[in-house]
Amino acid sequence: MILHNYDLYEDCFRVRLLASCTEQSLELVNVNAFPGAEEKSAPYLKLNPLGRLPILEDGELCLRNLSAILIYVAEQDAQKRFIPKDSAERARMMDWLGFACQDLSVATEARAVALLDAPGDVAVLRAKARQLFRILDDHLTRQSLRGEIYVAGKSPSLADIALFPAFALCRDFNLDHDEFPAARLWARQIRTLPGFITMPGIPDYH
Amino acid sequence: MTQTGSAPSQWVPVALSNMIEAGTSAGTVVNDAEIVVWRDTAGKAHAWEDRCPHRGMKMSFGFVRGDHIACLYHGWEYDTSGTCQYVPAHPELEVPKSICISRYGTTETGGMIWAYTPLGTLEQDSPPDLPALEGVRSVYIDAPVAQVSGALEQHGSTPAGNNETNSNFTTVKLESTVVTVGLQQISEGRCALHIAVPQDTTIATREALLDWCEDLRRSVEQLEAAA
Numbered sequence: 001m002i003l004h005n006y007d008l009y010e011d012c013f014r015v016r017l018l019a020s021c022t023e024q025s026l027e028l029v030n031v032n033a034f035p036g037a038e039e040k041s042a043p044y045l046k047l048n049p050l051g052r053l054p055i056l057e058d059g060e061l062c063l064r065n066l067s068a069i070l071i072y073v074a075e076q077d078a079q080k081r082f083i084p085k086d087s088a089e090r091a092r093m094m095d096w097l098g099f100a101c102q103d104l105s106v107a108t109e110a111r112a113v114a115l116l117d118a119p120g121d122v123a124v125l126r127a128k129a130r131q132l133f134r135i136l137d138d139h140l141t142r143q144s145l146r147g148e149i150y151v152a153g154k155s156p157s158l159a160d161i162a163l164f165p166a167f168a169l170c171r172d173f174n175l176d177h178d179e180f181p182a183a184r185l186w187a188r189q190i191r192t193l194p195g196f197i198t199m200p201g202i203p204d205y206h
Numbered sequence: 207m208t209q210t211g212s213a214p215s216q217w218v219p220v221a222l223s224n225m226i227e228a229g230t231s232a233g234t235v236v237n238d239a240e241i242v243v244w245r246d247t248a249g250k251a252h253a254w255e256d257r258c259p260h261r262g263m264k265m266s267f268g269f270v271r272g273d274h275i276a277c278l279y280h281g282w283e284y285d286t287s288g289t290c291q292y293v294p295a296h297p298e299l300e301v302p303k304s305i306c307i308s309r310y311g312t313t314e315t316g317g318m319i320w321a322y323t324p325l326g327t328l329e330q331d332s333p334p335d336l337p338a339l340e341g342v343r344s345v346y347i348d349a350p351v352a353q354v355s356g357a358l359e360q361h362g363s364t365p366a367g368n369n370e371t372n373s374n375f376t377t378v379k380l381e382s383t384v385v386t387v388g389l390q391q392i393s394e395g396r397c398a399l400h401i402a403v404p405q406d407t408t409i410a411t412r413e414a415l416l417d418w419c420e421d422l423r424r425s426v427e428q429l430e431a432a433a
């Protein structure tokens with residue numbers, strides 16, 4: 001699998017994190033996204049007319065949608081360890097995967113405005129992201145009451161992997177973790193997953 | 207902005223005990239003063255000014271190593287007395303004892319960690335005397351603490367310790383369960399409630415309590431937004 005990657009993009013990190021936690025290797029093609037905007041160059045627009053990263057290639061396959069990429073990589077894992085077998089649990093996982101990849105794109109955007117000169121109003125985006133992390137924190141509070149520490153059940157799933165970067169990186173656009181104690185505890189669990197890796201902005205405590 | 211100097215000296219709940227695991231840290235704010243709450247690996251809780259004396263990085267971004275907390279920026283490490291013990295860039299250096307972080311008086315009772323504020327005041331009164339309780343959740347609300355106290359009174363809350371003006375907690379009865387609510391003023395327009403219940407409280411009651419918390423936050427914030 002080839003990942004067209006930019007190290008500072010959290011969406012690219014989500015894919016790298018998943019690959020690492022599932023013991024799969026990715027061939028990284030580093031794209032000069034900032035300041036070069038290489039993902040909007042002619043050859044890249046051929047791969048993804050939307051002019052965005054990440055892009056995942058595997059043989060004939062070329063994927064540009066974040067959830068599609070994550071699901072594909074999770075399924076390539078022989079153990080499929082992050083895809084729940086139970087259908088209800090799998091549906092809950094997909095529900096939160098949608099939250100991570102669609103709803104929380106405001107957090108990705110806020111960070112891009114704060115760090116990478118993207119256009120947008122960071123205060124508005126930050127307020128939206130804060131509402132979403134509240135929802136996540138409320139949910140994780142309920143989960144732990146039921147003895148389930150992950151978003152979709154007792155075991156970590158693809159949704160947790162997809163959610164973690166957004167939460168871990170929100171300080172980049174000045175949203176602190178203060179108000180989200182349940183999410184803080186959950187993030188600490190994600191850090192202990194075998195294969196866990198970091199990226200700039202997510203400190204390695206060792 | 208609230209003048210922290212004018213705030214009365216008092217014990218303020220800053221986190222639920224079970225939300226600060228051994229070996230972790232978190233940031234919070236009391237009357238606009240930034241505080242790092244952390245627990246050493248031996249289990250003792252600490253509340254300090256959330257600022258590294260080196261370059262001002264927040265200590266709550268850092269990490270705990272045994273009974274030291276280390277700054278994320280350049281790794282300066284502080285012992286439980288707040289004194290800098292180690293500077294990674296100069297491992298041979300005997301660190302001057304003057305490099306230290308100011309600490310708040312800190313205690314734990316009723317399932318919550320309490321800090322004596324404002325910074326630098328001597329503890330004039332003993333911490334609230336609460337039974338052993340278990341934290342359910344902390345809820346952060348965009349409204350003045352007085353507004354939230356008012357809403358709690360409508361739920362029939364009884365301010366604890368009648369004579370104590372600054373007790374910073376209250377109790378509310380939910381069905382037959384006595385719920386203890388620690389009140390933390392973050393700033394003029396924001397506060398946190400730390401919710402704790404007796405250990406034998408059922409899961410069903412706790413779930414009902416979570417609904418109650420979310421409803422309270424929604425209704426108070428809606429009122430606040432309309433005001």
Ligand code: FES
Nearest residue numbers: 258260261277280
């Ligand atoms: S700012 Fe804390 S060590 Fe430099």
